[in-house]
Amino acid sequence: xxxxRFVRENIDLVKKSLGDRNSTLPLEExxxxxxxxxxxxxxxxxxxxxxxxxxxxxxxxxxxxxxASKLIEEMKGVSDKIRELDEKIRILEENTNEFLLNVPNIPxxxxxxxxxxxxxxEVRRWGEPRQFDFEPLNHWDIVEILDIVEFERAAKIAGxxxxxxxxxxxxxxxxxxxxxxxxxxxxxxxxxxxxxxxNRESMKGTGQLPKFEMELFRxxxxxxxxxxxxxxxxxxxxxxxxxxxxxxxxYYTAYTPCFRREAGSYGKDVRGLIRQHQFNKVELVKxxxxxxxxxxxxxxxNNAEDILQKLELPYRVVALCTGDxxxxxxxxxxxxxxxxxxxxYREISSCSNFTDFQARRANIRFKREGKKGTEFxxxxxxxxxxxxxxxxxxxxxxxxxxGSVVVPDVLRPLMGIEAIx
RNA sequence: GGAGAGGUGGCCGAGCCGGUCGAAGGCAGCCGCCUGCUAAGCGGUUGUGGGGGUAAAACCUCACCCAGGGUUCGAAUCCCUGCCUCUCCGCCA
Numbered sequence: 001x002x003x004x005r006f007v008r009e010n011i012d013l014v015k016k017s018l019g020d021r022n023s024t025l026p027l028e029e030x031x032x033x034x035x036x037x038x039x040x041x042x043x044x045x046x047x048x049x050x051x052x053x054x055x056x057x058x059x060x061x062x063x064x065x066x067x068a069s070k071l072i073e074e075m076k077g078v079s080d081k082i083r084e085l086d087e088k089i090r091i092l093e094e095n096t097n098e099f100l101l102n103v104p105n106i107p108x109x110x111x112x113x114x115x116x117x118x119x120x121x122e123v124r125r126w127g128e129p130r131q132f133d134f135e136p137l138n139h140w141d142i143v144e145i146l147d148i149v150e151f152e153r154a155a156k157i158a159g160x161x162x163x164x165x166x167x168x169x170x171x172x173x174x175x176x177x178x179x180x181x182x183x184x185x186x187x188x189x190x191x192x193x194x195x196x197x198x199n200r201e202s203m204k205g206t207g208q209l210p211k212f213e214m215e216l217f218r219x220x221x222x223x224x225x226x227x228x229x230x231x232x233x234x235x236x237x238x239x240x241x242x243x244x245x246x247x248x249x250x251y252y253t254a255y256t257p258c259f260r261r262e263a264g265s266y267g268k269d270v271r272g273l274i275r276q277h278q279f280n281k282v283e284l285v286k287x288x289x290x291x292x293x294x295x296x297x298x299x300x301x302n303n304a305e306d307i308l309q310k311l312e313l314p315y316r317v318v319a320l321c322t323g324d325x326x327x328x329x330x331x332x333x334x335x336x337x338x339x340x341x342x343x344x345y346r347e348i349s350s351c352s353n354f355t356d357f358q359a360r361r362a363n364i365r366f367k368r369e370g371k372k373g374t375e376f377x378x379x380x381x382x383x384x385x386x387x388x389x390x391x392x393x394x395x396x397x398x399x400x401x402x403g404s405v406v407v408p409d410v411l412r413p414l415m416g417i418e419a420i421x
Numbered sequence: 422g423g424a425g426a427g428g429u430g431g432c433c434g435a436g437c438c439g440g441u442c443g444a445a446g447g448c449a450g451c452c453g454c455c456u457g458c459u460a461a462g463c464g465g466u467u468g469u470g471g472g473g474g475u476a477a478a479a480c481c482u483c484a485c486c487c488a489g490g491g492u493u494c495g496a497a498u499c500c501c502u503g504c505c506u507c508u509c510c511g512c513c514a
Contacts (some may be wrong), residue, residue, distance in 0.1 A: 026480040042470065045483045050486080052483090055495040235488035243471080365469095375470075 001100050001207075006213050008034055020113050020322035021311055030099045033399045037092040044085040051078050070296045072233075098182045101210055105357040107322045108331040114321030120334075121321065126305065129338045136343045138341035139392045140272040143169060145403040146420055151272065160270075161277040165391075168420045172394065173280060175414035176387050177255050180282040180307055184384055189253035189305055190285060193243065194233035195222040196256050202236040202308065205362030207328035207354075217253045217259045217277075222387060226259035230283035235358055238287060242374055243366040249288040249296065253384065256281065280387040286380040287364065290356065293378035294331065297353040301333045304349045304384040312406050313324040314338040330355040335385075337393045351382030398402030 008031055009015050018024055054075055066301045112121045121343060141147035148169025153164040163328040165173050203209040214317050217226040227233055234254050241411050243250070255261040258281050269275035284303060288296045320332040336345035358378035359365070364397065365374040398406045404421040412418060 038472075041483090045472065048483060051495075056441065058494055062440070070496045078494075 001357065002106070003360060004034060004096055007100065013106060015106070017178070017322075020107060021104055021325070022323050023104065025103060027067075030096060033092050033095045033099075037089055037096065038419060040089050040284055043083055044089060047078060047082050047085070051075065051082070052241060059287065073169045079247070088348065091418065095343065099349075100202075101361075103185055104327045104331050105354065106350040107325060108353070110294075111325065111396050112319060113323075113333050114322040115323040116321075117324045120324055121319045123319050123333065125314070125316040126309060127312065127338070129314050129318075130340065130397060132340065136340035136396060137399060137403075138272065139339075139395045141341075142395045142399055142403070143273075143406065146405065148172075148420065157278070161275065163273055163276055163388075166401040167393075167417070168366070168417070170414060172420070173387055173391055175388050175411050176394075177280060177282060178414055179310075180384060180387070180412060181253060181255055183307060183310065184253035184282065184284060184303065189251040189303075192234060192254045194237070194254055194256065196227050196229055196233070196259075198233055198236070199224065199375055202232055202239065204296065205236050205239050206232045206362060208232065211327060214263050215261050217261060217349075227256060228260045228383075229258050229383075230254040230281060231285060234283060234285040235379055235381065237364040238364045238377075241364060242286065243364070243377065244288070245366055245368045247402065248366055249286055249292065252285045253285050254285070257284070268375065273392050276388060279389075282384050282387065284382050284384040287377045288380065289366070290375065290378050293353050293355060293380060297333070297351060297377075297380055299333060300380055300382050301335070301351040303394050304351055304382050307385050307390075308335065308337060308409050309347070311390070311394065313390075315348070326350075328354050328357050330351075330357065333343040333382075335383075337389070340398050341392060341396045342398075346393075348393065349383040349385045352380060353380075362394050365419060 002014070003170070007027075011031070054071055058068045058071050058075075061071070112119065114120065120200070137145075139150075146168070148165060148167050150164040151167065154164040157164070171319035197219065197414060200223065202208060203216070208225075208228065216228060219226070233256070234252050237252070238250075257278055259278050261275060264277055265275060273279075284294055284300055286300060305317065315335050315337045318334045318336060320329075320334060325332050327341055329411060332352040334347050334349060335351070337348040338344075339346050355378050358379045359376040362379075364377050364379070366377050367374050392407060395405050396413075397409060400406060400419075404419050406419045407415050407417060
């Protein structure tokens with residue numbers, strides 16, 4: 001969320017940002033509410049001041065056993081008046097808050113302006129797509145040959161868009177998870193294993209709510225939400241906290257299952273493991289000082305890339321344009337891995353700098369050494385990596401003519417075999 | 422699930438038969454003084470957010486004693502609801 005004062009003082013910037021993101025909001029109405037709110041707030045505060053002063057006077061009279069009934073009579077009703085004003089202010093605040101919660105983050109100056117994913121900009125490529133001397137298979141065919149993933153039985157147990165890995169499929173998934181966590185922790189990320197059911201406040205803190213309710217699974221009674229990404233619980237670790245400057249930056253990495261409704265994606269990726277209601281992911285999360293955040297985004301993206309490099313999977317890095325970027329992000333790089341079965345690059349990681357957008361919502365601040373007051377931290381996160389899609393990439397890139405799949409070097413100690421046959 | 426106890430400032434901990442309490446006292450921290458150095462000692466100081474104010478400060482003001490309501494001229498203190506923590510019993514991966 002943006003700061004109310006920031007919006008009213010930078011109205012043109014906000015207008016441009018909304019335009020670049022293909023969205024509109026009633027800015028003038030917001031300004032009106034804000035103005036009105038501040039007027040009433042002042043009025044209410046003056047009344048409170050009067051109440052404080054006179055009540056203190058009454059207190060003094062009473063302790064001296066003097067008559068205060070006149071003052072008390074005079075003050076009757078003042079609290080009711082304050083209550084009335086408070087109610088009006090509360091409604092105005094609700095309006096402005098409602099508005100602010102729906103304003104997306106301002107894109108960084110370096111973000112390419114564009115209307116949709118076709119205007120994203122490729123930043124770099126790594127690795128050469130392998131040349132096959134046979135027609136490479138889709139992963140859904142590979143897993144069937146190797147008998148390492150069940151779709152029909154998963155559908156029986158749960159429903160469409162669920163899967164069940166088994167044998168070396170399950171072990172590959174576990175190996176990838178360990179490989180990623182170990183690599184990330186070796187770079188200074190602290191491993192955490194958070195709750196995967198969270199409350200509304202946490203979902204608001206990272207920006208999933210109120211706008212994206214339809215993408216979340218919810219438990220009704222008692223109310224909990226299933227996390228769509230570890231970003232939610234991990235960023236909320238420090239909700240409502242004031243951190244010390246010397247503790248920053250803080251780096252976390254977490255493995256969690258992730259749950260997404262995938263509403264509105266009925267036709268997309270119906271086969272295979274690409275788009276599931278439940279999938280595994282290792283996430284990277286950073287809390288940093290404002291002046292460092294864009295450089296930290298580059299580093300975080302590099303850390304995610306390193307996983308692909310060690311797995312020797314070809315990929316490219318794409319800078320998302322204003323029209324394609326997520327609601328809370330100021331800047332985002334997607335990593336897209338090469339899938340021979342589909343002959344195209346597919347998203348496997350998304351790394352974003354949220355600047356102070358999430359921190360303001362989640363109220364995560366820090367205090368500079370020797371300075372008064374507090375500032376909001378900047379938060380960042382990125383997948384490092386989506387495990388299901390990494391599994392797909394390994395299977396498709398390492399497949400052999402005979403249907404077997406060679407295990408990437410770095411995974412062999414974990415898998416205990418050289419190939420899945 | 423049953424029975425109790427409790428949530429106060431960076432920490433510990435008073436206050437809780439309503440008034441001068443942003444909150445005693447201690448510890449930690451910071452600034453001075455003192456001391457050959459260290460320790461002890463002495464004096465002062467130390468929260469967050471909002472509104473106004475300023476070139477920036479100073480300053481003025483409002484709110485905050487888990488959260489949200491209520492009673493009252495006035496609430497950390499009384500009442501209600503919720504959340505969380507702890508102890509005992511039961512149940513359980």
